[in-house]
Amino acid sequence: MGMFLQRKQINAFGRLAKLVDSGDTQLLACCNELEGATAVHEFPYIYAAVLLANRRRLLEAISFLERCESNTFASKLCQYLKECGVFAPRAVTFADSRPYDIYTRTGLYKEYLAGAKAAIMAFVDKNPQPVSSSRFSILDIGTGNGVFITEIINCIAAKNGACRCKLIVLDQSQAMHAAAEEYIKLHAKLDVETVHIYSKIQDIAPELLPALLGEEPIWFINAGLSVHHMPDTVKINMLKNLSVVAEHFLLTDMSGNHDLPEKDSPELVYSIVCTYDRYFKAVVGADLTEADKQLCIYDFWLAEALTMLSCERPQRIDYHATIKQWGEYAGKAGYEVVNLIPTTYCGDDPLNFTMHLRVKE
Numbered sequence: 001m002g003m004f005l006q007r008k009q010i011n012a013f014g015r016l017a018k019l020v021d022s023g024d025t026q027l028l029a030c031c032n033e034l035e036g037a038t039a040v041h042e043f044p045y046i047y048a049a050v051l052l053a054n055r056r057r058l059l060e061a062i063s064f065l066e067r068c069e070s071n072t073f074a075s076k077l078c079q080y081l082k083e084c085g086v087f088a089p090r091a092v093t094f095a096d097s098r099p100y101d102i103y104t105r106t107g108l109y110k111e112y113l114a115g116a117k118a119a120i121m122a123f124v125d126k127n128p129q130p131v132s133s134s135r136f137s138i139l140d141i142g143t144g145n146g147v148f149i150t151e152i153i154n155c156i157a158a159k160n161g162a163c164r165c166k167l168i169v170l171d172q173s174q175a176m177h178a179a180a181e182e183y184i185k186l187h188a189k190l191d192v193e194t195v196h197i198y199s200k201i202q203d204i205a206p207e208l209l210p211a212l213l214g215e216e217p218i219w220f221i222n223a224g225l226s227v228h229h230m231p232d233t234v235k236i237n238m239l240k241n242l243s244v245v246a247e248h249f250l251l252t253d254m255s256g257n258h259d260l261p262e263k264d265s266p267e268l269v270y271s272i273v274c275t276y277d278r279y280f281k282a283v284v285g286a287d288l289t290e291a292d293k294q295l296c297i298y299d300f301w302l303a304e305a306l307t308m309l310s311c312e313r314p315q316r317i318d319y320h321a322t323i324k325q326w327g328e329y330a331g332k333a334g335y336e337v338v339n340l341i342p343t344t345y346c347g348d349d350p351l352n353f354t355m356h357l358r359v360k361e
């Protein structure tokens, strides 16, 4: 199941968009006609619902979503609209660490982490740390609750015997800094000196980076699901600015067509429906309480999806790019892609991946 629509499909759904203002009967007839035109059979009804919701026609949106009970994305969105009565997130993502903590207990997260760990350890094998064999230094962008980076540093220590590490934790959320500090304290198996930087990475002026990061050479920059929070040109500048800080950038992210398409375009909505359906299913199928499942979906995954679906591009917050786009951005910023490993899948397409970027000589 691809997350991209063909030109013919985009045109067909463009026709559906024109019918949104001409009454339900014609809109429904067009959805019926287009049902099965994409791998997600119910997509015409979901797309119509998004367009209606963005025009504040929530009851009509709900009636279209009620036709898609077997689609997890649609049924969760429908339930949310009935309960919350608004086509907008009820929470700010990462203002509280609990929704993400819950996600890190799912099978999909564990698969993502295991895949990224294997890719990062392959890098470690080929690129020993520059300072000493007993100590290393890493800049971690978007540390979140600390689960990811703790697993990585523990694995490095087990492999090369390092007993000390300087970990620069850079995150835009105070709640996530606190959660990471606590998690590292409890679970790190080596002596970790944490340095906390509370900022969005793209907001740090390049001339401030050396003073903020200190003099010790940084072995590699790690970024897990954290540098997609900016549009294409800002991503390129961010990568360029960081290329003076470290030679290696280990980018772990999710692939999505959420950077360039405009609000209400069939391409954007289709990619969101495909990818977020995968995440919703991972939470629904996990061994969690119903309350935890709801908190994770409503305040994390659905909150992200709703912001992307309801806001104009400058306010979108999440701008997931495809693997191909990331390769292009990295090239423009002066890096070469040394290695690319897809780690989880959405149908036949990679969902998560880890990419080793090295600054070109």
Ligand SMILES: C[S@@+](CC[C@H](N)C(=O)[O-])C[C@H]1O[C@@H](n2cnc3c(N)ncnc32)[C@H](O)[C@@H]1O
Pocket (backbone or CB within 6 Å): 094, 100, 141, 142, 143, 144, 145, 146, 147, 148, 149, 170, 171, 172, 173, 176, 199, 200, 201, 202, 223, 224, 225, 226, 229
């Ligand atoms: C999905 S969590 C990822 C946590 C962890 N790296 C992992 O892979 O499990 C993303 C984290 O990135 C942070 N974040 C979001 N936008 C950011 C930005 N522009 N700069 C730095 N951190 C950001 C969020 O606050 C959140 O803690």
